[in-house]
Amino acid sequence: MKQQHSASDTAYEKIRDAIFEEKYERGEKLTEVKLADELGVSRTPVRDAMRKLEEEGLIKDKRVINPTIKDLMNTFDVRMLLEGFAVRQAARYMGPDRVKDLQRCIEAAKQGTTEEIMEANKEFHDIIVRASNNDVLIDTIERMQSVIFLFRRTVVYHQRPRLIEEHEAILKAIRNHEEEKAEALMKSHLKKDLDFSIHSW
Protein backbone atom coordinates (compact mmCIF):
# COMPACT_ATOMS: atom_id res chain seq x y z
CA MET A 1 0.00 0.00 0.00
CA LYS A 2 1.28 3.40 -0.92
CA GLN A 3 1.32 5.98 1.78
CA GLN A 4 -0.65 9.11 1.15
CA HIS A 5 0.92 12.48 0.75
CA SER A 6 3.46 13.10 3.44
CA ALA A 7 4.20 16.56 4.77
CA SER A 8 7.40 16.55 2.72
CA ASP A 9 5.49 15.80 -0.46
CA THR A 10 2.89 18.50 0.05
CA ALA A 11 5.59 20.96 1.03
CA TYR A 12 7.41 20.15 -2.18
CA GLU A 13 4.32 20.62 -4.30
CA LYS A 14 3.27 23.84 -2.65
CA ILE A 15 6.68 25.44 -2.86
CA ARG A 16 7.11 24.32 -6.45
CA ASP A 17 3.72 25.69 -7.45
CA ALA A 18 4.39 28.93 -5.59
CA ILE A 19 7.56 29.33 -7.64
CA PHE A 20 5.66 28.60 -10.85
CA GLU A 21 3.03 31.16 -9.92
CA GLU A 22 5.76 33.65 -9.14
CA LYS A 23 4.63 34.01 -5.58
CA TYR A 24 8.33 33.96 -4.90
CA GLU A 25 10.42 36.17 -7.10
CA ARG A 26 13.34 35.06 -9.19
CA GLY A 27 16.48 35.09 -7.11
CA GLU A 28 14.58 35.40 -3.86
CA LYS A 29 16.19 33.79 -0.86
CA LEU A 30 14.04 31.03 0.58
CA THR A 31 14.57 30.37 4.24
CA GLU A 32 13.46 27.25 5.97
CA VAL A 33 11.64 28.85 8.88
CA LYS A 34 9.70 31.24 6.69
CA LEU A 35 8.49 28.46 4.43
CA ALA A 36 7.79 26.21 7.39
CA ASP A 37 5.62 28.91 8.97
CA GLU A 38 3.75 29.56 5.75
CA LEU A 39 3.04 25.89 5.25
CA GLY A 40 2.30 25.19 8.87
CA VAL A 41 4.87 22.43 9.22
CA SER A 42 8.28 22.10 10.79
CA ARG A 43 11.57 22.73 9.08
CA THR A 44 12.22 19.05 8.48
CA PRO A 45 9.78 18.45 5.63
CA VAL A 46 10.65 21.87 4.21
CA ARG A 47 14.28 20.86 4.07
CA ASP A 48 13.33 17.68 2.22
CA ALA A 49 11.29 19.66 -0.23
CA MET A 50 14.01 22.22 -0.83
CA ARG A 51 16.56 19.54 -1.54
CA LYS A 52 14.28 18.01 -4.11
CA LEU A 53 13.73 21.39 -5.69
CA GLU A 54 17.48 21.96 -5.80
CA GLU A 55 17.79 18.62 -7.57
CA GLU A 56 15.54 19.68 -10.39
CA GLY A 57 17.19 23.06 -10.55
CA LEU A 58 14.25 25.18 -9.44
CA ILE A 59 16.25 26.34 -6.43
CA LYS A 60 19.95 27.00 -6.37
CA ASP A 61 21.85 27.98 -3.23
CA LYS A 62 18.56 28.52 -1.39
CA ARG A 63 17.40 30.97 -4.02
CA VAL A 64 14.68 30.71 -6.65
CA ILE A 65 16.52 30.32 -9.91
CA ASN A 66 16.31 32.89 -12.62
CA PRO A 67 16.98 30.90 -15.75
CA THR A 68 18.81 32.69 -18.49
CA ILE A 69 18.35 32.14 -22.17
CA LYS A 70 21.55 30.16 -22.12
CA ASP A 71 20.10 27.86 -19.46
CA LEU A 72 17.09 27.26 -21.65
CA MET A 73 19.27 26.65 -24.69
CA ASN A 74 21.36 24.17 -22.73
CA THR A 75 18.28 22.38 -21.56
CA PHE A 76 16.89 22.19 -25.07
CA ASP A 77 20.15 20.97 -26.54
CA VAL A 78 20.05 18.04 -24.15
CA ARG A 79 16.37 17.56 -24.72
CA MET A 80 16.83 17.45 -28.48
CA LEU A 81 19.45 14.74 -28.11
CA LEU A 82 17.38 12.63 -25.76
CA GLU A 83 14.00 13.05 -27.39
CA GLY A 84 15.59 12.59 -30.79
CA PHE A 85 16.86 9.24 -29.59
CA ALA A 86 13.54 8.39 -27.99
CA VAL A 87 11.47 9.09 -31.07
CA ARG A 88 13.81 6.88 -33.04
CA GLN A 89 13.07 4.00 -30.69
CA ALA A 90 9.40 4.86 -30.93
CA ALA A 91 9.50 4.69 -34.72
CA ARG A 92 11.18 1.32 -34.51
CA TYR A 93 9.20 -0.40 -31.78
CA MET A 94 5.99 1.40 -30.92
CA GLY A 95 2.88 -0.73 -31.10
CA PRO A 96 -0.59 0.28 -32.30
CA ASP A 97 -1.93 0.94 -28.79
CA ARG A 98 0.64 3.60 -28.03
CA VAL A 99 0.23 5.06 -31.49
CA LYS A 100 -3.46 5.47 -30.75
CA ASP A 101 -2.57 7.20 -27.49
CA LEU A 102 -0.45 9.67 -29.43
CA GLN A 103 -3.31 10.26 -31.84
CA ARG A 104 -5.61 10.98 -28.91
CA CYS A 105 -3.17 13.57 -27.57
CA ILE A 106 -3.20 15.37 -30.88
CA GLU A 107 -7.01 15.37 -30.98
CA ALA A 108 -7.20 16.59 -27.39
CA ALA A 109 -4.86 19.45 -28.21
CA LYS A 110 -7.28 20.74 -30.85
CA GLN A 111 -9.79 21.81 -28.26
CA GLY A 112 -10.20 22.59 -24.57
CA THR A 113 -8.63 25.12 -22.28
CA THR A 114 -5.06 26.33 -22.54
CA GLU A 115 -4.17 24.16 -19.57
CA GLU A 116 -5.73 21.10 -21.16
CA ILE A 117 -3.97 21.75 -24.45
CA MET A 118 -0.62 22.16 -22.73
CA GLU A 119 -1.26 18.95 -20.82
CA ALA A 120 -2.13 17.01 -23.96
CA ASN A 121 0.96 18.26 -25.75
CA LYS A 122 3.14 17.35 -22.82
CA GLU A 123 1.62 13.88 -22.76
CA PHE A 124 2.44 13.50 -26.45
CA HIS A 125 6.10 13.99 -25.66
CA ASP A 126 5.94 11.85 -22.54
CA ILE A 127 4.58 8.88 -24.44
CA ILE A 128 7.43 9.12 -26.92
CA VAL A 129 9.98 9.47 -24.15
CA ARG A 130 8.60 6.41 -22.39
CA ALA A 131 8.79 4.51 -25.68
CA SER A 132 12.56 4.74 -25.41
CA ASN A 133 12.26 2.08 -22.75
CA ASN A 134 15.29 3.63 -21.08
CA ASP A 135 14.78 4.64 -17.47
CA VAL A 136 17.92 6.74 -17.34
CA LEU A 137 16.72 8.77 -20.27
CA ILE A 138 13.20 9.02 -18.92
CA ASP A 139 14.37 10.24 -15.52
CA THR A 140 16.75 12.74 -17.04
CA ILE A 141 14.06 14.36 -19.15
CA GLU A 142 11.63 14.30 -16.25
CA ARG A 143 14.05 16.29 -14.12
CA MET A 144 14.35 18.99 -16.76
CA GLN A 145 10.61 19.63 -16.95
CA SER A 146 10.40 22.05 -14.07
CA VAL A 147 12.92 24.48 -15.47
CA ILE A 148 11.30 24.32 -18.88
CA PHE A 149 7.90 24.92 -17.33
CA LEU A 150 9.17 27.80 -15.23
CA PHE A 151 10.64 29.50 -18.24
CA ARG A 152 7.58 28.88 -20.37
CA ARG A 153 5.17 30.01 -17.72
CA THR A 154 6.44 33.55 -17.93
CA VAL A 155 6.80 33.59 -21.67
CA VAL A 156 4.01 31.86 -23.47
CA TYR A 157 0.51 31.47 -22.21
CA HIS A 158 -0.77 30.87 -25.71
CA GLN A 159 0.12 28.02 -27.98
CA ARG A 160 2.71 28.35 -30.68
CA PRO A 161 1.39 28.18 -34.25
CA ARG A 162 1.94 25.03 -36.28
CA LEU A 163 2.65 22.96 -33.18
CA ILE A 164 -0.17 20.53 -33.84
CA GLU A 165 0.86 20.01 -37.43
CA GLU A 166 4.38 19.21 -36.31
CA HIS A 167 3.10 16.64 -33.86
CA GLU A 168 1.05 15.10 -36.64
CA ALA A 169 4.08 14.87 -38.87
CA ILE A 170 6.07 13.21 -36.11
CA LEU A 171 3.31 10.72 -35.50
CA LYS A 172 3.14 9.91 -39.17
CA ALA A 173 6.85 9.18 -39.24
CA ILE A 174 6.50 6.93 -36.19
CA ARG A 175 3.63 5.10 -37.79
CA ASN A 176 5.65 4.54 -40.97
CA HIS A 177 8.71 3.43 -39.00
CA GLU A 178 10.78 6.23 -40.51
CA GLU A 179 13.35 6.54 -37.78
CA GLU A 180 15.60 9.04 -39.43
CA LYS A 181 12.74 11.28 -40.40
CA ALA A 182 11.11 11.05 -37.00
CA GLU A 183 14.31 12.15 -35.34
CA ALA A 184 14.80 15.06 -37.72
CA LEU A 185 11.20 16.20 -37.29
CA MET A 186 11.43 16.00 -33.51
CA LYS A 187 14.62 17.99 -33.40
CA SER A 188 13.32 20.74 -35.65
CA HIS A 189 10.08 20.75 -33.68
CA LEU A 190 11.94 21.33 -30.44
CA LYS A 191 14.18 23.88 -32.08
CA LYS A 192 11.14 25.89 -33.17
CA ASP A 193 9.76 25.63 -29.68
CA LEU A 194 12.97 26.97 -28.24
CA ASP A 195 13.15 29.82 -30.75
CA PHE A 196 9.57 30.78 -30.08
CA SER A 197 10.22 30.88 -26.35
CA ILE A 198 13.35 32.94 -26.79
CA HIS A 199 11.82 35.44 -29.18
CA SER A 200 8.80 36.12 -27.02
CA TRP A 201 11.06 36.54 -24.01
Place this chain on the structure above:
Amino acid sequence: MKQQHSASDTAYEKIRDAIFEEKYERGEKLTEVKLADELGVSRTPVRDAMRKLEEEGLIKDKRVINPTIKDLMNTFDVRMLLEGFAVRQAARYMGPDRVKDLQRCIEAAKQGTTEEIMEANKEFHDIIVRASNNDVLIDTIERMQSVIFLFRRTVVYHQRPRLIEEHEAILKAIRNHEEEKAEALMKSHLKKDLDFSIHSW
Protein backbone atom coordinates in the same frame (compact mmCIF):
# COMPACT_ATOMS: atom_id res chain seq x y z
CA MET B 1 34.61 31.20 2.63
CA LYS B 2 33.59 27.65 1.96
CA GLN B 3 32.58 25.60 4.92
CA GLN B 4 34.55 22.48 5.57
CA HIS B 5 33.10 19.04 5.32
CA SER B 6 29.82 18.84 7.14
CA ALA B 7 28.65 15.66 8.82
CA SER B 8 26.25 15.17 5.91
CA ASP B 9 29.07 15.36 3.39
CA THR B 10 31.32 12.90 5.17
CA ALA B 11 28.38 10.58 5.72
CA TYR B 12 27.65 10.72 2.00
CA GLU B 13 31.23 9.96 1.07
CA LYS B 14 31.64 7.15 3.55
CA ILE B 15 28.42 5.41 2.60
CA ARG B 16 29.14 5.84 -1.09
CA ASP B 17 32.64 4.41 -0.73
CA ALA B 18 31.35 1.57 1.42
CA ILE B 19 28.97 0.68 -1.39
CA PHE B 20 31.78 0.86 -3.94
CA GLU B 21 33.92 -1.40 -1.77
CA GLU B 22 31.01 -3.77 -1.42
CA LYS B 23 30.98 -3.42 2.33
CA TYR B 24 27.25 -3.38 1.80
CA GLU B 25 25.89 -6.04 -0.49
CA ARG B 26 23.78 -5.43 -3.55
CA GLY B 27 20.16 -5.18 -2.57
CA GLU B 28 20.97 -4.83 1.12
CA LYS B 29 18.56 -2.73 3.12
CA LEU B 30 20.23 0.31 4.60
CA THR B 31 18.60 1.62 7.73
CA GLU B 32 19.20 5.08 9.06
CA VAL B 33 19.97 4.11 12.65
CA LYS B 34 22.43 1.40 11.66
CA LEU B 35 24.37 3.77 9.41
CA ALA B 36 24.18 6.55 11.96
CA ASP B 37 25.66 4.28 14.61
CA GLU B 38 28.43 3.10 12.31
CA LEU B 39 29.35 6.64 11.37
CA GLY B 40 28.94 8.03 14.87
CA VAL B 41 26.48 10.71 13.86
CA SER B 42 22.75 11.21 14.20
CA ARG B 43 20.15 10.15 11.70
CA THR B 44 19.79 13.62 10.26
CA PRO B 45 23.02 13.76 8.22
CA VAL B 46 22.55 10.12 7.28
CA ARG B 47 19.18 10.97 5.82
CA ASP B 48 20.76 13.78 3.82
CA ALA B 49 23.40 11.41 2.53
CA MET B 50 20.92 8.71 1.61
CA ARG B 51 18.77 11.11 -0.30
CA LYS B 52 21.77 12.22 -2.32
CA LEU B 53 22.69 8.62 -2.99
CA GLU B 54 19.17 7.91 -4.14
CA GLU B 55 19.50 10.84 -6.53
CA GLU B 56 22.50 9.35 -8.24
CA GLY B 57 20.89 5.95 -8.28
CA LEU B 58 23.27 4.17 -5.91
CA ILE B 59 20.41 3.54 -3.50
CA LYS B 60 16.86 2.78 -4.47
CA ASP B 61 14.06 2.34 -1.95
CA LYS B 62 16.60 2.26 0.88
CA ARG B 63 18.46 -0.60 -0.73
CA VAL B 64 21.84 -0.75 -2.40
CA ILE B 65 21.13 -1.03 -6.08
CA ASN B 66 22.09 -4.04 -8.07
CA PRO B 67 22.47 -2.70 -11.58
CA THR B 68 21.50 -5.04 -14.35
CA ILE B 69 23.10 -5.17 -17.75
CA LYS B 70 20.11 -3.32 -19.07
CA ASP B 71 20.72 -0.52 -16.58
CA LEU B 72 24.27 -0.25 -17.79
CA MET B 73 23.17 -0.27 -21.42
CA ASN B 74 20.63 2.45 -20.71
CA THR B 75 23.27 4.53 -19.00
CA PHE B 76 25.67 4.09 -21.88
CA ASP B 77 23.06 4.91 -24.48
CA VAL B 78 22.52 8.24 -22.79
CA ARG B 79 26.21 8.71 -22.27
CA MET B 80 26.92 8.12 -25.94
CA LEU B 81 24.41 10.76 -26.92
CA LEU B 82 25.71 13.33 -24.48
CA GLU B 83 29.43 12.72 -24.89
CA GLY B 84 28.96 12.46 -28.63
CA PHE B 85 27.48 15.94 -28.56
CA ALA B 86 30.18 17.19 -26.19
CA VAL B 87 33.07 15.98 -28.28
CA ARG B 88 31.53 17.71 -31.26
CA GLN B 89 31.60 21.00 -29.39
CA ALA B 90 35.14 20.21 -28.32
CA ALA B 91 36.21 19.67 -31.92
CA ARG B 92 34.66 22.96 -32.87
CA TYR B 93 35.74 25.23 -30.06
CA MET B 94 38.47 23.70 -27.91
CA GLY B 95 41.55 25.88 -27.54
CA PRO B 96 45.19 24.78 -27.38
CA ASP B 97 45.37 24.83 -23.57
CA ARG B 98 42.59 22.30 -23.15
CA VAL B 99 44.01 20.21 -25.97
CA LYS B 100 47.27 20.05 -24.07
CA ASP B 101 45.37 18.94 -20.97
CA LEU B 102 43.88 16.10 -22.97
CA GLN B 103 47.33 15.13 -24.22
CA ARG B 104 48.58 15.06 -20.65
CA CYS B 105 45.77 12.71 -19.66
CA ILE B 106 46.79 10.31 -22.38
CA GLU B 107 50.43 10.39 -21.29
CA ALA B 108 49.46 9.91 -17.65
CA ALA B 109 47.40 6.87 -18.59
CA LYS B 110 50.47 5.16 -20.07
CA GLN B 111 52.04 4.68 -16.67
CA GLY B 112 51.25 4.61 -12.97
CA THR B 113 48.96 2.52 -10.83
CA THR B 114 45.63 1.17 -11.96
CA GLU B 115 43.92 3.83 -9.88
CA GLU B 116 45.99 6.59 -11.46
CA ILE B 117 45.33 5.28 -14.94
CA MET B 118 41.60 5.10 -14.30
CA GLU B 119 41.70 8.63 -12.92
CA ALA B 120 43.56 9.97 -15.96
CA ASN B 121 41.15 8.31 -18.34
CA LYS B 122 38.19 9.70 -16.46
CA GLU B 123 39.73 13.15 -16.59
CA PHE B 124 40.10 12.81 -20.36
CA HIS B 125 36.37 12.36 -20.66
CA ASP B 126 35.62 15.06 -18.11
CA ILE B 127 37.59 17.65 -20.03
CA ILE B 128 35.64 16.86 -23.17
CA VAL B 129 32.35 16.97 -21.31
CA ARG B 130 33.21 20.34 -19.84
CA ALA B 131 34.10 21.57 -23.31
CA SER B 132 30.43 21.27 -24.17
CA ASN B 133 29.97 24.41 -22.10
CA ASN B 134 26.53 23.10 -21.21
CA ASP B 135 25.86 22.82 -17.48
CA VAL B 136 22.76 20.69 -17.91
CA LEU B 137 24.76 18.18 -19.91
CA ILE B 138 27.69 18.30 -17.50
CA ASP B 139 25.49 17.72 -14.47
CA THR B 140 23.62 14.89 -16.14
CA ILE B 141 26.76 12.99 -16.97
CA GLU B 142 28.19 13.66 -13.54
CA ARG B 143 25.17 12.04 -11.93
CA MET B 144 25.63 8.89 -13.96
CA GLN B 145 29.23 8.34 -12.88
CA SER B 146 28.45 6.52 -9.64
CA VAL B 147 26.42 3.79 -11.27
CA ILE B 148 29.03 3.34 -13.97
CA PHE B 149 31.76 3.16 -11.36
CA LEU B 150 29.82 0.70 -9.25
CA PHE B 151 29.28 -1.59 -12.19
CA ARG B 152 32.87 -1.29 -13.36
CA ARG B 153 34.32 -1.81 -9.93
CA THR B 154 33.09 -5.36 -9.85
CA VAL B 155 33.92 -6.12 -13.43
CA VAL B 156 37.19 -4.67 -14.60
CA TYR B 157 40.13 -3.96 -12.40
CA HIS B 158 42.45 -4.00 -15.37
CA GLN B 159 42.35 -1.65 -18.33
CA ARG B 160 40.72 -2.58 -21.56
CA PRO B 161 43.07 -3.06 -24.52
CA ARG B 162 43.29 -0.34 -27.18
CA LEU B 163 41.70 2.24 -24.88
CA ILE B 164 44.67 4.58 -25.11
CA GLU B 165 44.80 4.38 -28.87
CA GLU B 166 41.14 5.26 -29.06
CA HIS B 167 41.67 8.29 -26.87
CA GLU B 168 44.52 9.35 -29.10
CA ALA B 169 42.35 9.05 -32.19
CA ILE B 170 39.65 11.15 -30.54
CA LEU B 171 42.17 13.79 -29.58
CA LYS B 172 43.48 13.90 -33.11
CA ALA B 173 39.98 14.48 -34.46
CA ILE B 174 39.45 17.27 -31.95
CA ARG B 175 42.74 18.85 -32.90
CA ASN B 176 41.81 18.75 -36.57
CA HIS B 177 38.33 20.11 -35.90
CA GLU B 178 36.74 17.04 -37.41
CA GLU B 179 33.44 17.16 -35.61
CA GLU B 180 31.74 14.32 -37.37
CA LYS B 181 34.69 12.01 -36.97
CA ALA B 182 35.21 12.95 -33.33
CA GLU B 183 31.62 12.07 -32.57
CA ALA B 184 31.79 8.76 -34.39
CA LEU B 185 35.05 7.84 -32.65
CA MET B 186 33.67 8.75 -29.25
CA LYS B 187 30.54 6.71 -29.75
CA SER B 188 32.39 3.62 -30.93
CA HIS B 189 34.86 4.09 -28.08
CA LEU B 190 32.07 4.08 -25.52
CA LYS B 191 30.38 1.20 -27.27
CA LYS B 192 33.54 -0.88 -26.95
CA ASP B 193 33.79 0.08 -23.32
CA LEU B 194 30.25 -1.07 -22.72
CA ASP B 195 30.77 -4.33 -24.58
CA PHE B 196 33.93 -5.04 -22.65
CA SER B 197 32.15 -4.45 -19.37
CA ILE B 198 29.26 -6.66 -20.36
CA HIS B 199 31.37 -9.51 -21.65
CA SER B 200 33.55 -9.65 -18.57
CA TRP B 201 30.46 -9.57 -16.39
Place this chain on the structure above:
DNA sequence: AATGAAATTATTGTACACAAATTTATATTT
Protein backbone atom coordinates in the same frame (compact mmCIF):
# COMPACT_ATOMS: atom_id res chain seq x y z
C1' DA C 1 32.17 59.78 5.59
C1' DA C 2 34.85 55.49 5.30
C1' DT C 3 36.84 51.59 7.52
C1' DG C 4 36.98 47.92 10.49
C1' DA C 5 36.01 45.47 14.89
C1' DA C 6 32.64 43.80 17.92
C1' DA C 7 28.17 42.56 18.92
C1' DT C 8 23.72 41.20 17.46
C1' DT C 9 20.62 38.70 14.67
C1' DA C 10 19.32 35.34 11.33
C1' DT C 11 19.97 30.98 9.29
C1' DT C 12 21.42 26.48 8.87
C1' DG C 13 23.30 22.00 10.80
C1' DT C 14 22.83 18.34 14.06
C1' DA C 15 20.94 15.63 17.76
C1' DC C 16 17.21 13.73 19.91
C1' DA C 17 12.38 12.61 21.28
C1' DC C 18 8.13 11.00 20.08
C1' DA C 19 4.49 9.67 16.78
C1' DA C 20 3.06 7.26 12.68
C1' DA C 21 3.69 3.69 9.81
C1' DT C 22 5.68 -0.53 8.38
C1' DT C 23 7.48 -4.97 9.10
C1' DT C 24 8.07 -9.12 11.66
C1' DA C 25 6.76 -12.36 14.98
C1' DT C 26 3.23 -14.80 17.58
C1' DA C 27 -1.03 -16.63 18.50
C1' DT C 28 -5.62 -18.28 16.92
C1' DT C 29 -8.85 -20.30 14.02
C1' DT C 30 -10.15 -23.18 10.39
Place this chain on the structure above:
DNA sequence: AAATATAAATTTGTGTACAATAATTTCATT
Protein backbone atom coordinates in the same frame (compact mmCIF):
# COMPACT_ATOMS: atom_id res chain seq x y z
C1' DA D 1 -0.65 -26.92 7.84
C1' DA D 2 -2.59 -22.66 5.88
C1' DA D 3 -4.73 -18.57 6.58
C1' DT D 4 -5.87 -14.80 9.35
C1' DA D 5 -5.76 -11.85 13.18
C1' DT D 6 -3.16 -9.70 16.88
C1' DA D 7 0.77 -8.10 19.17
C1' DA D 8 5.56 -6.71 19.25
C1' DA D 9 9.44 -4.87 16.96
C1' DT D 10 11.59 -2.10 13.85
C1' DT D 11 11.88 1.77 10.89
C1' DT D 12 10.72 6.12 9.17
C1' DG D 13 8.46 10.84 9.51
C1' DT D 14 8.07 15.05 11.99
C1' DG D 15 8.74 18.47 15.53
C1' DT D 16 11.79 20.83 18.48
C1' DA D 17 15.92 22.34 21.00
C1' DC D 18 20.40 23.76 20.80
C1' DA D 19 24.91 24.50 18.58
C1' DA D 20 27.60 26.22 14.79
C1' DT D 21 27.95 29.24 11.16
C1' DA D 22 26.86 33.16 8.31
C1' DA D 23 24.88 37.67 7.68
C1' DT D 24 23.85 42.10 9.40
C1' DT D 25 24.03 45.95 12.32
C1' DT D 26 26.17 48.95 15.55
C1' DC D 27 29.62 51.65 17.00
C1' DA D 28 34.29 53.34 17.63
C1' DT D 29 38.27 55.17 15.27
C1' DT D 30 40.50 57.49 11.78
